[in-house]
Amino acid sequence: MDQQLWIYLFVGASFALYIGIAIWSKAGSTGEYYVAGKGVSPVANGMATAADWMSAASFISMAGIIAFAGYDGSVYLMGWTGGYVLLAMMLAPYLRKFGKFTVPDFVGERYYSQTARVVAVICVIFISFTYVAGQMRGVGIVFSRYLETTIEWGVIIGMAIVFVYAVLGGMKGITYTQVAQYCVMIFAYLVPAIFISMMITGTAIPQIGFGSTVAGTDTWLLERLNGLNQELGFAAYTDGTKSTIDVFFIVLALMVGTSGLPHVIVRFFTVPRVRDARLSAGWALIFIAILYTTAPAIAAFARVNMIDTLHLTAYEDLPDWVDTWDNAGLITMEDKNGDGIIQYYNDKNEEFVQNVATPNGWAGSEANVDRDIMVLANPEIAQLPGWVVGLIAAGGLAAALSTAAGLLLVISTSISHDLLKNNLMPNITEKQELLAARIAAAAAIFIAGYFGINPPGFVAQVVAFAFGLAASTFFPVIIMGIFYKRMNKEGAIAGMLTGLVFTFSYIVYFKLISPELDNAENWLFGISAEGIGSIGMILNFVVAIVVSKLTAPPPEHIQHLVEDIRVPRGAAAPVAEH
Amino acid sequence: MSDDRKEAAKAYWKENLRLLITLIVIWFAVSYGAGVLFKDALDTIQMGGFPLGFWFAQQGSIYTFIVLIFVYVFRMNQLDRKYDVHEE
Numbered sequence: 001m002d003q004q005l006w007i008y009l010f011v012g013a014s015f016a017l018y019i020g021i022a023i024w025s026k027a028g029s030t031g032e033y034y035v036a037g038k039g040v041s042p043v044a045n046g047m048a049t050a051a052d053w054m055s056a057a058s059f060i061s062m063a064g065i066i067a068f069a070g071y072d073g074s075v076y077l078m079g080w081t082g083g084y085v086l087l088a089m090m091l092a093p094y095l096r097k098f099g100k101f102t103v104p105d106f107v108g109e110r111y112y113s114q115t116a117r118v119v120a121v122i123c124v125i126f127i128s129f130t131y132v133a134g135q136m137r138g139v140g141i142v143f144s145r146y147l148e149t150t151i152e153w154g155v156i157i158g159m160a161i162v163f164v165y166a167v168l169g170g171m172k173g174i175t176y177t178q179v180a181q182y183c184v185m186i187f188a189y190l191v192p193a194i195f196i197s198m199m200i201t202g203t204a205i206p207q208i209g210f211g212s213t214v215a216g217t218d219t220w221l222l223e224r225l226n227g228l229n230q231e232l233g234f235a236a237y238t239d240g241t242k243s244t245i246d247v248f249f250i251v252l253a254l255m256v257g258t259s260g261l262p263h264v265i266v267r268f269f270t271v272p273r274v275r276d277a278r279l280s281a282g283w284a285l286i287f288i289a290i291l292y293t294t295a296p297a298i299a300a301f302a303r304v305n306m307i308d309t310l311h312l313t314a315y316e317d318l319p320d321w322v323d324t325w326d327n328a329g330l331i332t333m334e335d336k337n338g339d340g341i342i343q344y345y346n347d348k349n350e351e352f353v354q355n356v357a358t359p360n361g362w363a364g365s366e367a368n369v370d371r372d373i374m375v376l377a378n379p380e381i382a383q384l385p386g387w388v389v390g391l392i393a394a395g396g397l398a399a400a401l402s403t404a405a406g407l408l409l410v411i412s413t414s415i416s417h418d419l420l421k422n423n424l425m426p427n428i429t430e431k432q433e434l435l436a437a438r439i440a441a442a443a444a445i446f447i448a449g450y451f452g453i454n455p456p457g458f459v460a461q462v463v464a465f466a467f468g469l470a471a472s473t474f475f476p477v478i479i480m481g482i483f484y485k486r487m488n489k490e491g492a493i494a495g496m497l498t499g500l501v502f503t504f505s506y507i508v509y510f511k512l513i514s515p516e517l518d519n520a521e522n523w524l525f526g527i528s529a530e531g532i533g534s535i536g537m538i539l540n541f542v543v544a545i546v547v548s549k550l551t552a553p554p555p556e557h558i559q560h561l562v563e564d565i566r567v568p569r570g571a572a573a574p575v576a577e578h
Numbered sequence: 579m580s581d582d583r584k585e586a587a588k589a590y591w592k593e594n595l596r597l598l599i600t601l602i603v604i605w606f607a608v609s610y611g612a613g614v615l616f617k618d619a620l621d622t623i624q625m626g627g628f629p630l631g632f633w634f635a636q637q638g639s640i641y642t643f644i645v646l647i648f649v650y651v652f653r654m655n656q657l658d659r660k661y662d663v664h665e666e
Contacts, residue, residue: 066636071617074635078609081640085605088647089598093654207637211627220627238621238632248614255609273665275655282647289640296636566594567587567663 006390007146014184014394015161018401021180022165022173030434033170034101034413040175040270046283048178049267051185053080053258053288056138056400058295059185064371066299067306070229071240073299075247075530079254081285081292086259088281092268094482096277097565101269102410103262103474104418110481111489112558117418119496123473124262124414128407129448131263131466135404136452142400145328145376146393155452158401159445166405166412167441171270174405181398186290188395191388192378193294196301199382206297214304225300228307232345233352237303243520249531257467257533260475263410274568302374305381310367311344318342321380330370330377337363408448412441468507468529472499472536480544485562487544490551495544503536590661597653601646609639 027033040048058080066073098106104124108117136155143154165173197209201221214221226236235241242250258264267284268277309319315335325331333342339361347353347365356362379388416437421428428436473496480487480495507529510518520526527535553559564570612620617631625633658664 071632071635074613074632077636078613078639081643082605082609085601085643085646089601089650210637211625211633213627222627222629222632238629244614244617248610251609251614275651275658275665278647278651278654282644282651285644285647289644293637293640563587566591568658568665569663570665 003386003389004148006387007393008390010387010390010394011147011397014180014398017180018161018177019164021176022169025169025172025176027168027170027172027434030101030417030430030437032172033434033437034269034417035266036170036172036175036270038270038272040272042271042276042280043283044175044179045267045271045276045280046285047182047287048175048270049264049280049284050287050291051178051182051398051402052263052267052406053284053403054185054291054399055135055403056142056396057134058291059189059396059399060138060142060372060375063295063298063302064374066296067303067374068371069240070235070237072242072247073240073296075242075250075254077292077296079251080258081288082251082255083258083264084281084285084288086255087264087268088278088285090482091259091265091478092277092281093274093568094565095265095478096268096271097274097568097570099269101266102413102418103265103478104414105422106481107474107477107492108418108422110558110561111477111487111492112555113489113493114423116477116489116493116496117422119493119500120474120477121414121418121423123469123496123500124418125411127261127466127469128263128411128414129444129451132404132407132411132444132448133451135400135407136448138400139397139404140452142393142396146389146396152453155449158397158404158452159449162401162405162408163442163445166408166445167438170437170441171266171409174402174409175270177405178402181402182287184391184398185395185402186287188391188398189291189294189375191391192382192384193298195382195384196305196378197297200301200304206294206301210297210300221300221304225304228304232307232311233349233356234346237300243526245526246520246523246528246531249527249534251531253471253531253533253537254467256475256537257469257471260470260473260478261466262414262470262474263406265474265478266410266413267406298374298378302378302381306369306374307344310342310369312341314341316340321377324380325373325377330373332368334366336366337361342366404448408441408444411444412437415440415444465507468503468533468536469500471533472503472540476537476540476544480541482562482565484545485559486548486553488548488551488554491544491546491548494547495540498543499536499540502539503533506532506536586661587663590657590663593657593661594654597650597657601650605643605646608634608642613639 031037062076095106100106104117104120107120108114136158139158140151140154143149143157144151165177193206194204197206198204200215201209201212202215203209203212210221212221213219214224222238226238229235229237268280271277271280322331326333343362343365344367345357345365379392416433420436421433476499477492477496510529612631613635617635620631621629623630
């Protein structure tokens, strides 16, 4: 069967499945719409969380980023998994016990303040919108690559699909489609990974192949990779180039940011009991880890394979897959010295250029390889049949759509529930609130789609923004709300604003205003914009504690509330019936 | 809450915090310790094809995180029952 036909078949079948689930699980009440009626099993919620969490970037780009960055890529691996430990132990069970629908609900009530609630709503909307714009773009790119449409049409089709199941089904529809999307995504990721691992190392499990010898030799794969990298003027694969302090603070910002992201936290409101919230975080991490421990293995295989295939190969001897991706613009090659042979090396390393490249008559690195190719070209590199390519297309779309849907739900909830019901229009009925939520979701989809088609300049910096802001605003106020009874509204508001303003300004300064200064010499303590959320978080803690010591303690009933959320019993009581 | 319950809740919270701190120390040690701060020193040790520090940064820390959460789940379920604060 023709490859294109397989792609239509897989993508079409997976879409039909998602829409079928959406119709089956249509939400009838705000409880179902916001938190799936709190009836999701911990395993299903773990799977849904994993799908929600792993975006198009995790699926398509992460292995490629690691392949080029080597050890430096570890910041994403540790940073995007370690936060689940914090979630399981310090946030999820207590927020579940608290028993409301949203993060601003908690902030507003625990700090008995509408101002705190409004600050929280603004942060939620900003974080979620920056994040979702990147997702819609991802949907568009996957569509245009596989279905031969333009990016614009890709975004529009993606919007239509998300519209059906997010607007109809709410959290309930999203949860069960995410379970399906996780299965599609992980299958699509593992099949080519296993074959490539067998091809390069002779071991079927990528996590083990990663630490094995190259098939047919007795050289370790990583040793060979270090050798190849250094031979071509790159840093050794297992060492990287980032400073230790920067790596430390980026990992911290990503971990803490993960556990403060509203679309992740809200998933733990959907399980029936406190103990399920803890367990569910464990399941979520298992499902995430299956992909996150495979990605660095793929990265290493792909890097070895890429250098072997390209460097010092005659142009006419290149394998077919290079041509395919050359046509798609993901590999560009130029015979700079006209010798008919490709040289691939680090032409930014001046010492290497002087000592090795120039004496050999090399006139610059001749291949420019896009990082996304490391996952997208896998099936062809491993010479797998056409249906695997269809699977990867469906997997990439599942990854992008599931994350987009989770984010859109958070945006619509914070508008209908936090802003309207709990602030501007407290007298609306549940029916009206549900209608408002659906309208807000529809509007959010259109805005996200618009940004997907016309991406604003900051989309590339989404990671720094979303994680930095979540780390420097929500994480500290939630933690202190649970673990520090004495924290009052003055402290929380001052802390949140400090973290927000500091982190926001630092990122805007280095990424938008003065990108030419964006290097280690100008950074505060040598910490890049990606890691600055950690400092924002520390500032938030310090300011909040100092301010709260200088002002009156919180009222008696708030102190009782804190005592109450610390014990699990009573969570099943219908506290959330509005 | 009666006084007995209050005392139980306090003791429960204390034991919870002790468990939490132990696990967070391990969490910190495998990622920030082995994977970042002491990575270069650990890299002198080879585990199969992996330099040990690199392995912690790209594999080992993630496996440890999973174990930590399940240990926490198991111990907390015990604590919930011990102090009679578990859910029905």
